[in-house]
Amino acid sequence: MAGMMEPARRESLLTALRVGSGILFFGAWQLTAMSHVFSEFLLPSVPVVAERLWHDLVSGDLVSGIVLTLIRTFIGFALAAVGGIILGVSIARVPLVRWFFDPLVSAGLPMPKVAFLPIFMLWFGVFDTSKILMVAFSSIFPVIVEAWAGTQNIDKYMTWSAMSLGVNRHRFLWEIALPAALPQVFTGLQVALPIALIVDIVCEMQMGGEGMGGSIMTDMRFADSPGVFAYIVAIAIVGMVLVKAMEITRRRLLLWHQETQTA
């Protein structure tokens, strides 16, 4: 039915639904907390957590945690993006590279990369380097796979058109293959960014070194349950902002794409 409504009404209904899902979630949380099924320690009420979140925000602890986590996440993600695109495109276009990396990518993609965490700690220490490398290693696979598939499956007729218009082999990659693969490459990046955030927080929880993951562990050790919950909420918000930012970037970047026209 929503499809038959006039755009303005439809938009306000969708907004109401989005806000409604948030209200429902926090309402259910608050009711469960008030019912005392769990003790106040195991499940603090929404106002307590909100107050704590506000307190940490004003004190600057929250902001410095978020900034530290985001810096590590973005550096690791940037390494994965650049490395993944280069590797994916090379795999698609150079048979020797494909021969070598095809089995490695197939083995690495489904593997839980965090399993390497102890080894990374031994190799690269427990500070930023190991966290960033762990993030890059975990989030590079979807980028490789999508860049590979995107540049492998370029429409034959489009390729031929470009050739008959006079493109050479070197320029073909930049002028035809990469722009044609962009929607799929971007899908890879959209999958990779949340993975980067997750892995960075897991690393912080395992190795310490502050950031949002580190702060959760600190609060846990001090049996500070509102603090733990406050950081869980903060992580959720940061994650949501990142995902939405990627969606908006996608729409801007792929203005020409079919999906943008029909949305």
Added chain:
Amino acid sequence: MAGISFSEVRHTYRPPRGKPVLALESVSLDVQDREFVALLGPSGCGKSTLLYLLGGFIPVESGAITVGGKPVNGPGRERGIVFQNFALFPWKTVRQNILYGLEKQGMAKVEREKRTQDLVELVHLKGFEDSYPSQLSGGMKQRVAIARTLAVEPEILLMDEPFGALDAQTRALMHEELLAIMRRAPKTVVFVTHDVREAVYLADRVAVMSARPGRIKEIVDTKLKSNARGEELLQTREFNDRVDHLWKLVRDEAIRAQGAHE
């Protein structure tokens, strides 16, 4: 001079999995400079393959194809091609699509902007210069593809069922536009189609191809004496006789092609 000569061209299609298939068996055909020849045949007869060989997109394995006396060796700007599925660059606007070949030629900026604007007007797309292909209808997309190909001024136009994806009305309009463009700047055209009426309407000669493996079964002269155009021409005896004759030839092959599959 942009005459084309196919001489005993054979082609075997080798699918990644499965047995090789003989697609073309000894095709010989000469196309004169500025002649419009249609390749007509049932689907799967290898007519598009023949066009791709001429385009230089797939290598000639056996026999020879020459253009202006020189053997075909890869794609070239003197042979422009238009595909059924338009094959536009979706990330480029109408203007950028048309400009692409001119940029590759190294044409000066002022000159190529002007040429592009002329072509936009030629194919009636004024006002859509900055639209992306995904915002256009099928007919408009094909006009962009034609303009993009014409931009580099090829001597030969290769058309691979260019109007096959369009509705009947749009197709009729495109026929008129193509003929008008050809009158302004005549070219050698090789036009692949399975539409008998389209072939008779557009072409000077129609080469009917047999079911796989493809051969030239018969070449029919379709240069009509009548001066009528459009709807009127379609009503003439001369036109309909040619259509009937070709239709019988194609139908026989289509039936044979079906029999071969069973």
